[in-house]
Structure formats: structure tokens, C-alpha cells
Amino acid sequence: MSVWHRLKTxxxxxxxxxVVEEELDAEIRSYREILEDEKMRTGADPSAARREALLELGxxxxxxxxxxxxxxxxxxxxxxxxxxxxxRGLRRNPGLTFLGTxxxxxxxxxxxxxxxxxxxxxxxxxxxRAFGEPAPSHCATFx
Amino acid sequence: MNMPxxxxxxxxxxxxxxxxxxxxxxxxxxLGISRRIAQVTRGTFQVKPGSLFPALHRxxxxxxxxxxxxxxxxxxxxxxYRLTKVGRxxxxxxxxxxxxxxxxxxxxxxxx
Numbered sequence: 001m002s003v004w005h006r007l008k009t010x011x012x013x014x015x016x017x018x019v020v021e022e023e024l025d026a027e028i029r030s031y032r033e034i035l036e037d038e039k040m041r042t043g044a045d046p047s048a049a050r051r052e053a054l055l056e057l058g059x060x061x062x063x064x065x066x067x068x069x070x071x072x073x074x075x076x077x078x079x080x081x082x083x084x085x086x087x088r089g090l091r092r093n094p095g096l097t098f099l100g101t102x103x104x105x106x107x108x109x110x111x112x113x114x115x116x117x118x119x120x121x122x123x124x125x126x127x128x129r130a131f132g133e134p135a136p137s138h139c140a141t142f143x
Numbered sequence: 144m145n146m147p148x149x150x151x152x153x154x155x156x157x158x159x160x161x162x163x164x165x166x167x168x169x170x171x172x173x174l175g176i177s178r179r180i181a182q183v184t185r186g187t188f189q190v191k192p193g194s195l196f197p198a199l200h201r202x203x204x205x206x207x208x209x210x211x212x213x214x215x216x217x218x219x220x221x222x223x224y225r226l227t228k229v230g231r232x233x234x235x236x237x238x239x240x241x242x243x244x245x246x247x248x249x250x251x252x253x254x255x
Contacts, residue, residue: 024196027173027196027221028196030172030215030222031172031174033219034219036215037217037219041252058192066193066196066199072205
């Protein structure tokens with residue numbers, strides 16, 4: 001599958017979702033109508049034909065759901081839906097959200113503080129020139 | 144003929160190649176494809192809309208098919224699918240593969 005074709009499909013699925021959905025709906029509806037015509041040709045009266053066609057089709061929503069699942073970008077769509085639902089959950093429960101945020105903030109602050117002390121005390125060399133190198137020979141050393 | 148119980152089980156990958164095969168002759172809409180598959184497999188495969196539509200859309204996204212709206216037999220608007228060049232190549236490849244598989248299976252199962 002060419003990259004161009006994939007990109008075009010992905011763009012259509014994500015940006016023009018309403019059109020894609022309407023088309024799928026129309027397609028399944030037309031399938032049902034042609035099925036009804038077929039039943040009526042074999043002698044069923046309109047209401048029986050309609051019933052039989054619906055039965056043979058199975059749930060239209062389920063079919064749509066399965067088509068949505070295989071669509072390119074279906075995973076992105078699903079991740080987006082999960083995120084939106086999580087945010088709604090957080091908004092419904094502001095106390096817990098606040099507590100969680102404070103806890104996370106405290107945790108991060110505490111770790112940063114401890115690491116800052118550790119780095120300043122042990123990791124960073126002392127602020128002298130050529131710290132950690134052997135002293136040059138002209139410097140006086142203790143014998 | 145076949146038992147009713149044996150009509151539903153479709154081998155993985157069978158549906159794609161059957162759809163490609165029936166569309167190689169002429170463009171068709173969903174129900175037409177399903178009926179034609181039943182016809183050419185002598186009723187062994189009854190493709191339900193629940194598996195047909197996902198397959199058609201997947202194959203269209205793969206670039207094997209393209210669809211357009213048209214008029215069906217009884218002046219109904221229907222979405223017609225037809226093969227692309229890539230789809231034809233896919234059909235040729237899968238046909239060869241199926242020939243290999245089925246002859247291998249036949250010789251394996253005939254061995255006493």
C-alpha cells in the first residue's frame with residue numbers, strides 16, 4: 001500500500017469523519033433495501049420482507065462498529081475517546097483530582113530537592129580550577 | 144450438498160481472495176458480492192454482512208478496491224466496488240498461493 005494512499009485515507013477517516021460515517025450508514029441502508037427487494041421478489045409481503053431483511057442483516061450498529069475497528073486511524077480514534085472519558089471522570093471528582101495533583105506535585109518536588117542536595121554535595125566538583133587533577137610540580141606539596 | 148453447519152466457517156484469508164475473485168469479472172455492490180460468493184462456492188460460504196463490510200472497507204483502505212455510488216438493478220442507489228490494478232495483482236498472488244496450499248493439503252491428506 002502506497003504511503004500517499006495511506007495518508008489520504010487516514011486524513012479522510014480522521015478529519016472528515018462525519019462524511020465517512022454517513023456514507024457507511026447509507027451503504028448499510030442500501031444493502032438492507034436491496035435485500036428487501038429480493039425478499040419481495042420471492043413472494044414475501046412488504047412487512048415480512050422488511051422483517052426478514054433486518055434479521056438477515058443483524059445489528060446495523062454492530063456492523064458499523066466492526067468497520068470502525070478496522071479503519072485506518074481507528075486506534076488513534078479509540079485513544080482519543082479513552083482520553084476524553086478520563087478527563088470527564090476527573091472533572092466529576094474534583095476533590096480526588098486535586099488530591100492526586102497535590103500528591104504528584106509533592107512527590108516530584110521532594111525527589112527534585114533530594115537530588116539537588118545530592119548533586120551539590122557529592123557529584124559536582126568543588127569550584128576550584130583544575131579540581132581533581134594532580135597538582136603541577138611547581139606547587140609546594142607536603143612531604 | 145453441504146450441511147447447514149458447514150456453511151459458516153470461513154478459513155482465515157479465504158474471504159479476501161473470494162471477494163477479489165468475484166469482483167474481477169464486474170463491479171458489484173455488497174449484497175451482489177455476497178450472493179455471487181454463495182453461488183460460485185455452491186453454497187458453502189454464506190458471507191454475512193458482519194464480515195463482508197469490514198472486509199470490503201479494509202480492502203478498500205489497502206488500495207485493492209475502489210468504490211463508487213451507482214444504480215442497482217431495481218433503481219436503488221448502491222455502493223459498487225471494483226478492483227484496482229493493485230487488487231488484480233493481489234488476486235494473482237493469492238490465487239497462486241491457494242493453488243500451492245490446496246495441492247499440498249490434498250497430497251498430505253491422501254497419504255495413507
